[in-house]
Amino acid sequence: MSELLLLAATGLAREVLLTVRASGQYDVLGILDDDPQLLDVLIDGAPVLGAFEDAAMFPKALFAVCLPLGRDREAVVERLTQSGVEGNRYGTVLDPDIRLPDDCRIGPGSILLRHATVGPQVSLGNHTVVMPSVTLGWALQAGDFTTFSAGSSLGEGVRVGRGVHIGVNAGIGDGLSVGDYSSVGMGAAVVQDVPEYETWVGVPARTSLPGGGLAF
Template sequence: MTPLLIVGAGGFARETAQLVHAINDVSPTWELLGHLDDDPAKHGTAVDGVPVLAGSGEAVRRENAQVVVCTGSPRDYASRARIVARLALPPERYATLVHPSVSLSRSSSIGPGSVVLAQAVLTAAVTVGAHVSVMPHVTLTHDDVVADFATLAAGARLAGGVHVARGAYVGSGALVREALTIGSYALVGMGSVVTRDIPPREVWAGVPARFVRPSQVNDGAPT
């Protein structure tokens, strides 16, 4: 089996560890070594029976292990981008993890470092980039494109031809009309109905979704 390290020890990381167990129950694939977290107070502990070994820099030192970065929340949904930039690992070091219950069409693709949790659906010619988080029960329909570092929270549903740009966050239960663009590092509030394009780095919410405020997210890029 291939050694695997999960960067992060919060909710998303714990869900990913359970995804790994689900994969191994079907076909033994991954040797889950443990979590890496930059909070020293967590080192030497365990979450859901999986040890927290060290800080994220340990991923660089353990050259034989595959890695997946599982951090981020609506409060800081750019953390994966910052961590991946800091680790500077080649793409081949990153695992792609897809729950066995996912409906993944033959014409769809998922990039390195991405995690697709249970009961998600990718119908036809869906492109998911690198380090994307697809939470349970997300529906991606024909020709959707989800760029690197985006997050699709539980139950989000995208009609055909939607483009979710780099680092954007689509909240739980949000609906997005066909052929729209969610701008880079924009945030769509939970339960929103998106009926027009959302510019980069803006927070929109409501039914229909409207501008709320600029996003303060920090992706680590120079300003």
């Protein structure tokens, strides 16, 4: 069984611990976090073993970046890349109840939690997070570091860019696109394409905050 280290002592890390313990997919060694006050603290039974920079001390372990925002995950992956951690060192965490069609692609470092529904020909980039009860329609494509919050639903043929954040219970209509580093607010109903680096909220969704500000 492969060893796994979780990066960041967050609520998402707790979700991942539950998932991995249910699936038996990995042997979780512990957690790395940059908060020095957490050193040696137990998080749901998993010890905090050091900071992110200590990843090199575990040459055989895989990693899962457990930060809820894609931009934060991207920053940690870049830090680890500069310290010599390669892309093949990231594990993919799947809830044991998820049924993936054979023609799906799930990028390394991705996390898919309970009750997620993934349609045929879905392609998810590296370090994607799919929270509970998300629905991803047929042939959806998502870039690296995308976050699908709990209860969000995306239709067939949707295109989601890099670093996008889809809010809780948001909906994206068939065939639409959401540009890089944009965010869709909680409960929003998207009925037209979302440009990159914008935040859209409301029903129907409209632009709200410039520069990709998050509206959960």
